[in-house]
Amino acid sequence: MNTVAQSAPLDRPPLERLIDTQLAAAADGDRAAYGRIVAACQNSVTAIALAIVRDVPASEDIAQEAFLSAWQNLRRLQNPASFLPWLRQITRNLARDHLRERQRLPREARDADALIAAAADPQPQPFERLIEQERTDVVVELISALPSDSREVLLLYYREGQRSQQVADLLGLSDAAVRKRLSRARATVRDELLARFGEFARASAPSVGFTAAVGTALAVASPPAAAAGVFGSALAAGGGSTLGKVLVGAAGSIGIGFVAALAGVWLGLRTQLKGAIDAAERFALIRSAVISSLASAGFIAGIVLIARYDDGWIAATLLTLVFMATIFYQTMVAQPRILARRHALEAQRDPARAAARRRRERWLCWLGGSIGFVSGFGGLLYGLIISGRL
Template identity: 65%
Template sequence: MNAEAIDLLVRTELPAAARGDRDAYGRVVAACQNTVTAVALAITRDVPASEDIAQDAFLAAWQNLKRLQNPASFLPWLRQITRNLARDHLRANRHRPLDGEGAEIAISLAADTSPTPAEQLVEDEREQAAAELIAALPDDSREVLLLYYREGQSSRQVSALLGLSDAAVRKRLSRARQGLREDLLKRFGEFARSSAPTAAFTAIISTALATASPPAAAKGILAVAAAGGAKTAGKVLLGAAGSIGIGIAAALAGIWLGLRSQLKGAIDERERSELVRSAVINSLASIGFVILLVLVASSTHGLLRTIAAVALTLGFMAVIVYQSLVVQPRALRRRHAMEAARDPVAAAKRRRRERINCWIGFIIGITCGLGGLIVGLMSTGNHP
């Protein structure tokens, strides 16, 4: 697809995407994925990381499309989001080597996992050359050269996709050609084409869109990242963690105030121990849930982060529901039987009131839990 066709597609599909049309945005992703992954790869020199970053960039742009007033600004805006995320990745992994052997290993992860020994030797040589080339190229030539080979070796196409003049693109290509041997340049071209994202890349993002919140003009950590980088985004994450801390303090207070009320009528030490044990389990589940959710938000990306957050939330809810609707009623069964023997009418009214209160609490808890999950996902990485 040439640059004019991409521009027309973006202008045509973005209004529908901004209204929440995931299919329309999927077509935008398919048209722009070469550009976005090339920008990320030029900075990170790491094929798997560049695709993760590109996925995050597309999801970030999707969730903030309503902020974009002019569809013509979409690609420059998306490129900047990608560059900021890629630089954040480098800062987060600055202790790891990004060239030489480290880059060679990163690129080899994208290769066929089961080649013959002869094929492996050829592949190793190709990967080593590609790694050396990416590291050796001037910074301003990497994006141009990667995209040049991925887009049919058209300088005009590259200039339109990167927002540069055709003369500037040709100048950077010339500099790259002068600094590289012809055989290495040919191998680099093969690497650039073979490492381009496939239809599976678009499919992964389309799947992630099904669980991501629709476009909105809300605040989010990736909005801060797109505007000011990882340092400010880190402050937002700390602020989010502070809000979570307040929520968990309230949850623990509720658990132990409820326990205090239950213990007032405890008939023996056995009942008391069972109720205390249930409250401890609920408390540990609440604290563990928050800690694991923060770890997931800070160490995973894209679809993996969403799946992990959903799984954690469902697991946490399952523990609380089981303790509240099974374990605690079982611990109170003997007390309830004694109350029913003394005054059946009053005991029945009390049980009915307790069931109503329990279901009200359950509904409120489910609503708050799911709402908190959505807000947490928006504020920890799926929002520009």
């Protein structure tokens, strides 16, 4: 794309003019230019995702993922006029992938994930969780009550101040088509439910914090011209879990170490909690997992700050060392101490079997630690090189 911003005819819709003037700079790595596009499109992208998944937090995750995917693949876009249809299609594909992934998960796995999250975070309280579940049920009810071809239109209609032409511009429809879908929805949905839906649509619209969150991810993502092909292709294809794709898109190759660490922590916790001998051991295991998770989150936050305010390699290396030392200490020192009583009981019941299990666990621990060390520092080195710091 040409690095010089294009002039846009004044008779074109404001959104198209904005994209025409900002997209070329964004394709050349201008994050501020792309941030302006995100701010202008966030209502439509989150509405498209929400109409499909019927889950507000998931829709915002999917929308962030779509913006990151588009950012890292902007160089592939030959025609700026195709940006909005392309972005909408990315969003729909990711939302459908999300639904398919959720449907493939067994009910037991979903319930276990929810229980672990609740155990690790004492908030919200049971009463608050009940209220949140009721809100979720209302969202599903409201969206499901609408004709399928009117959901995106209605969400945007209320979020965009009930301006049908604005909705038409955002969704690539004619004003007449938007009005027709609005009329169909009004004819099939009772007024009370439609009023409740309008309140929900306005209240669930993404705030400025959404744009800020995408901007934070862009701060450490590779620019379009230098995006790693494997990560860009994975994001564009919509493969893998939502969390994994967002982190990889946001943090480049360093995200692999973060995702691997976080997955290892919580998958390991699920197994350990099944054999907990008492509440004290459960609490200690959860505390260790929370410490490791906070260390992982702090690592990503630190990388974001370093990317913005430091051009060298020393701070990033030191931060990675501290992060990995914390994870290794929790997995190789703290957790064996927590499990010492359980291991002693197992040794009393069956010494030979317990000894064999301890050997296997030590071998797997060192294998996992070695892979984590190589992946973490390999990702760090790769990120430093592609960012020009080494």
